[in-house]
Amino acid sequence: MSEVATTGGATREELIAVTASRLLSDHRVVFAGVGMPLLASALARRRQAPDLTIVLEGGIIGTTLLPGHLPVSTNEMRAAFGAQMLTDVTDIFLFAQRGFFDYGFLGAAQVDMFGNINTSIIGDIDSPDVRLPGSGGANDIISLCNETFIVTTHELRRFVPRVDFVTSPGYLSGGDSRAEAGLILGKVGCVITDLALMDFEPTSRRMRLRALQFGVEAAQVQAQTGFELLVSDDVEVLPPPLPEELEIYRNLRDGASVSSESTSEVPLKVGGQR
């Protein structure tokens, strides 16, 4: 993600991560991917949600992270640091299907107006222009977690009317089509970007502008979206990242190059009450 400075000196990545971290409540369980979702979850643990339990698909439950030593994949020793349980991959997803995981966190190469995500193929399946890495656990996360958040930079090339390939189903073609396809669990809660927060209108299930990042106009959001965004009756403005949020985030990401007081004051607690 680019390091373009935005609100309050935050990068686009930091803006998305701080916004996402504020959505996570205490005593819940979040299924996070590596990178920004994991950092956003770790930030929430050091702010409003000290008993948030972080789960990673490598079979890791309750990771705490070693600041400055971030995992590159969801199945490595840095991802397991401080964990309370190590199991296998299939087992982790079965916990999700059982209903234990409150939040899922996904990025997206392409996302469409119904929250469908493509991380598989750009172009046609029989002769793809670009073969992307694939689902990994994304399809399972969006199908099985109680509520999934999509986090991505807001770019015209990403926000397309219809994804080339549905890797991870959002509301499919809108209305009741998700449930009709047999996806009876979970929902896509919202899409968080460096420009805005969007949810899905309850009847049509089309993406809807719900809140703007501080200093951003609705027209800017629409201009970077390849389909018509519905607009909520009461569009809010998101408070910009606080200096302490950015400090904790950067400390987690880069290690203790800045004051480490704000991270060390939160003890690493065992377990998360549901």
Added chain:
Amino acid sequence: MIDAVSFREARDELETSARPVGDKRVTAEEAIRLVSDGDHVAIGGTCYSRSPMALVFAMLRAQPRHLTVSRPLSCYEVDLLLASGVADKIVTSWVGIGLQWGLSQVLRHYVEGGLAVYEEWSHLAIGLRYKAGAMGVPFLPVLSMLGSDMAAAVSLKTVSCPYTDERLAAIPAVNPDVALIHAHRADRFGNTQVDGYRHMDSDMARAARKVIVSAERIVSTDEISSRPWTTMLPHFAVDAVVEAPFGAYPNECYGLYDADFAHFDDYVGLVREQGVVGARSYVDGNVREVADFAGFLRRVGDERLNELSEEAGRLMPR
């Protein structure tokens, strides 16, 4: 979609085969003779974590053809298998070197050019294919995959619950011809122990028709019995045992050594410069020009391996 034996054939084979308790130790090169052209080979571990690299390198050296290779998440070994003409079908949920290295240029070359097939399943679906195989049943129901284009691409079928009428995806079992697994410890009979996360190895191995285990250390059965709760596979589920210290390098092996990211950097640099030719020259230089995996590790050097071990120590619970 189902490109291995049926669950009944896999079961019948076990029922009628003699599986004596005996010394199963062999070299990686001898063990890999269990792999035949056209086989479905399941590779244990996952993206740069405890993948059986000593066995994968032996397979690259033996050069079987037209393999279908399945894995949970893939890493650069899929590049090597495609580029050297060993595999032409990959069954997995994700292919890349690791997030920080971007897309696999080798996978793109082969799949976009129609030279190889990437059959994509969700991560859980891959896990349930092995689990169904391990359970001896033909499929398992699940509530993901539904509604996606992945489901259409693999002609996934659904099943109605006979009790509640709910519709679920029916994930077909796979019983791979051969599974390659790397473990922390094994005895000569094949009792196999793993520390840390187990990825999909337990189900993958039980599902497979033949299982090759490489282990960091070959230990006595007494040592196995001193920690039976860490045993992942019993001797009767294992066909060959290979001693392979640092046998997952450049992957990590939980608690023992970290992944060698600099090695992946070098590999990716080679592929960025030379494309598929770069992947082939990696295989030539690191596999074909050395006698065995120990020879490859000697090139890496003890100093580097010791650094990776020390880093693993720092990341362990205290």
